[in-house]
Amino acid sequence: MSKAVPENEIRDITIGVVIVSLIAGLAYIIPVMGFIFAVFVPLPVMLFRIKLGRINGSLVPAISIILIYLIYHGQGSDLVMFAVLMILGLVLCEFMERNWPIDPTIIVSSGIVLVGSLAFLLIYGSFSGKSIVGLTSAYIQKNLEMTLTLYQQMDMPRDTIDVISRSAAQIQYVLVRLTPALIIMSILFVSWINILTARLLFYRFRVPFPDYGLLNRWKAPEQLVWIAISSGLMLLFPSTPLKLVGMNILLILLIIYMFQGMAIASYYFDKKNFPRWARTVLYTVIFLQQFALIVIIGLGFFDLWLDFRKLKQKEVPG
Numbered sequence: 001m002s003k004a005v006p007e008n009e010i011r012d013i014t015i016g017v018v019i020v021s022l023i024a025g026l027a028y029i030i031p032v033m034g035f036i037f038a039v040f041v042p043l044p045v046m047l048f049r050i051k052l053g054r055i056n057g058s059l060v061p062a063i064s065i066i067l068i069y070l071i072y073h074g075q076g077s078d079l080v081m082f083a084v085l086m087i088l089g090l091v092l093c094e095f096m097e098r099n100w101p102i103d104p105t106i107i108v109s110s111g112i113v114l115v116g117s118l119a120f121l122l123i124y125g126s127f128s129g130k131s132i133v134g135l136t137s138a139y140i141q142k143n144l145e146m147t148l149t150l151y152q153q154m155d156m157p158r159d160t161i162d163v164i165s166r167s168a169a170q171i172q173y174v175l176v177r178l179t180p181a182l183i184i185m186s187i188l189f190v191s192w193i194n195i196l197t198a199r200l201l202f203y204r205f206r207v208p209f210p211d212y213g214l215l216n217r218w219k220a221p222e223q224l225v226w227i228a229i230s231s232g233l234m235l236l237f238p239s240t241p242l243k244l245v246g247m248n249i250l251l252i253l254l255i256i257y258m259f260q261g262m263a264i265a266s267y268y269f270d271k272k273n274f275p276r277w278a279r280t281v282l283y284t285v286i287f288l289q290q291f292a293l294i295v296i297i298g299l300g301f302f303d304l305w306l307d308f309r310k311l312k313q314k315e316v317p318g
Contacts, residue, residue, distance in 0.1 A: 009056050016048035016060035021067050024082045028072060041082060042089030042194045043201065049093040050207050057093075061086035077139055080120070085190065088113045092191060102195065102212045110187040117183075133176065140175050144168050181248035185255045192259055216266035217311060220256050225304050228253045258293070260300030262286075267309050 020041065027038035045064075049057035065083050072078060091112050095105040121132050130138075148168070151161050164171075175182070195212075202209040227249065234246025265286070269279050286292045299308060307313070 009052055012048060012052055013056060013059050013063070016044055016052075017063045017067065019044040020060060020064040020086070021071075024064070024068050025071070027082075028078055038081070038085065039190055039193060040197070041085040042092065042190065043197055045086050045089030046093050046096075046194065046198050047201060047205065047207060049090055050097070050202070051205070058090060061090065077142075084113060084117055087116065088187065088191065089194065092195065096195075096210050099210050102210075102215065102218070105210075106188065106191045106195065110184070110191050113187055114184065136179050137172065137176050140172050140179075141168075144172060177244045178248060178251065181251035184252050188252075188255055216263045216270060217309065218260065218263045219303060219311065220260050220300070222304055224253060224256065225301070228257075228301065254297055257300030258297050260303055261296035261298070262300075264299045264303060264308050265296060 023037050023041055023044065027034045027036075027041065030037065045061050048060045051057065052060070061083075065079070065086060068082055069079055088109060091109040092105065095109060100108075118132075121135060125131055125135060128135075148161060148165060151164070196215070199209055199212075201207075231246040231249035231253065234242050235250070237243065237246075265282070269282070274282070286296055303309075
């Protein structure tokens with residue numbers, strides 16, 4: 001006979017399902033800013049996966065996705081997105097339990113989810129008679145139409161709406177061809193932000209968490225800068241395919257240098273003993289203000305030469 005699930009674990013599973021479903025629901029019903037909630041869908045999945053173990057912890061996303069399907073039946077693309085985010089949370093925990101360093105944890109987990117998602121799209125496309133490009137194009141077109149409708153409801157200037165409407169085909173063309181980079185960027189970012197947030201949450205609930213060391217000392221491999229420069233030079237060539245390849249590579253590297261820039265900012269926040277409320281405000285400004293985010297990416301990129309944290313000096317013996 002199978003062992004019965006203890007009552008306290010049934011309670012935790014129920015709480016987990018409610019939290020995951022609530023976050024996913026907020027991501028679905030709140031226009032524009034709902035993506036903020038979607039980013040944190042993996043977080044409660046990670047918490048209850050570590051707390052309850054592999055089998056019982058996996059019940060939380062499994063039941064949640066069924067519940068979300070029953071509530072939002074017919075919203076296939078959103079259901080797939082939530083499922084991918086929950087699976088990402090489970091995969092991250094597998095490597096966290098093995099005490100892998102943070103770099104391979106994020107890279108391998110993101111890679112597994114990317115390959116799995118690609119395989120799903122290939123299988124789905126074979127049954128629906130649509131290619132991955134066709135599915136992607138249809139999804140982007142749908143979201144562009146929804147965005148225009150939202151702008152109209154928000155009473156945005158008619159001239160702005162007309163410009164976007166006339167440029168919709170060109171925007172769709174570019175976004176479809178930048179989709180590989182945008183997807184990789186999204187998964188890397190979601191993995192990174194959820195691991196950082198999980199570290200605080202797990203300590204709060206006394207759940208084991210890997211020792212990743214001082215993450216504000218983290219830096220990207222120095223060789224990446226030459227790939228970034230090469231991809232930037234590709235944008236100068238007249239060949240459109242070459243430009244698109246360069247742009248995809250550059251976008252992926254930008255998110256990596258953003259991680260390094262955030263580590264630099266965190267390093268100085270710690271050095272200057274910024275209070276938690278001040279850090280929260282500054283982090284919010286960084287993510288909401290494009291100029292601040294560009295500065296952070298610039299810090300990460302130029303850290304190779306300027307060594308803002310003087311890490312190279314500390315590595316010199318004697």
